[in-house]
Amino acid sequence: xxxxxxxxxxxxxxxxxxxxxxxxxxxxxxxxxxxxxxxxxxxxxxxxxxxxxxxxxxxxxxxxxxxxxxxxxxxxxxxxxxxxxxxxxxxxxxxxxxxxxxxxxxxxxxxxx
Amino acid sequence: xxxxxxxxxxxxxxxxxxxxxxxxxxxxxxxxxxxxxxxxxxxxxxxxxxxxxxxxxxxxxxxxxxxxxxxxxxxxxxxxxxxxxxxxxxxxxxxxxxxxxxxxxxxxxxxxxxxxxx
Numbered sequence: 001x002x003x004x005x006x007x008x009x010x011x012x013x014x015x016x017x018x019x020x021x022x023x024x025x026x027x028x029x030x031x032x033x034x035x036x037x038x039x040x041x042x043x044x045x046x047x048x049x050x051x052x053x054x055x056x057x058x059x060x061x062x063x064x065x066x067x068x069x070x071x072x073x074x075x076x077x078x079x080x081x082x083x084x085x086x087x088x089x090x091x092x093x094x095x096x097x098x099x100x101x102x103x104x105x106x107x108x109x110x111x112x113x
Numbered sequence: 114x115x116x117x118x119x120x121x122x123x124x125x126x127x128x129x130x131x132x133x134x135x136x137x138x139x140x141x142x143x144x145x146x147x148x149x150x151x152x153x154x155x156x157x158x159x160x161x162x163x164x165x166x167x168x169x170x171x172x173x174x175x176x177x178x179x180x181x182x183x184x185x186x187x188x189x190x191x192x193x194x195x196x197x198x199x200x201x202x203x204x205x206x207x208x209x210x211x212x213x214x215x216x217x218x219x220x221x222x223x224x225x226x227x228x229x230x231x
Contacts, residue, residue: 043222097169103156
């Protein structure tokens with residue numbers, strides 16, 4: 001079963017708007033990673049945030065992690081049409097063993113010009 | 114650095130056949146993991162290899178197997194294919210093994226192999 005659940009399942013916005021995606025998980029983790037996938041292609045790594053971190057930034061991306069609530073959020077600011085993709089959170093559970101990531105179902109983001 | 118490469122990119126097989134997929138990790142990366150992605154089950158972990166040893170395994174039947182070579186390249190094999198094995202198979206590489214039994218490294222994914230079983 002999947003550990004992570006993303007919310008919303010789909011998000012449709014206009015270019016220039018901000019997009020926020022949320023992820024919840026069930027067990028204690030070592031880190032949480034966000035990935036982007038375009039049309040069934042490979043996953044592109046966006047950000048890794050460790051369990052002892054609360055916030056990380058990378059360009060237009062901002063990720064927060066609240067381990068007490070077992071949740072994370074990904075904010076994309078000033079969205080572009082090229083940001084249209086599916087976004088997945090993936091957790092590395094402490095009990096998961098070596099390099100096992102558990103993925104959520106993903107959020108489908110559509111950014112309209 | 115070149116990214117993770119997977120071959121072939123597309124495969125069509127019939128039920129009962131077997132298939133071998135290949136993955137070349139980023140140069141210097143020693144860990145290779147495999148994932149299956151389907152519309153119904155999403156992304157699921159298959160197994161992880163480090164230094165030619167399988168260190169972790171997901172909840173898949175024994176028809177799914179893999180191996181890693183001394184140059185860190187990895188292959189996965191699916192025997193006696195079933196219709197439900199149709200999926201995108203992704204491999205990921207990371208820099209080194211982990212300590213303490215959990216992942217600390219960023220994983221970099223390849224473009225995937227799209228397997229269709231007829």
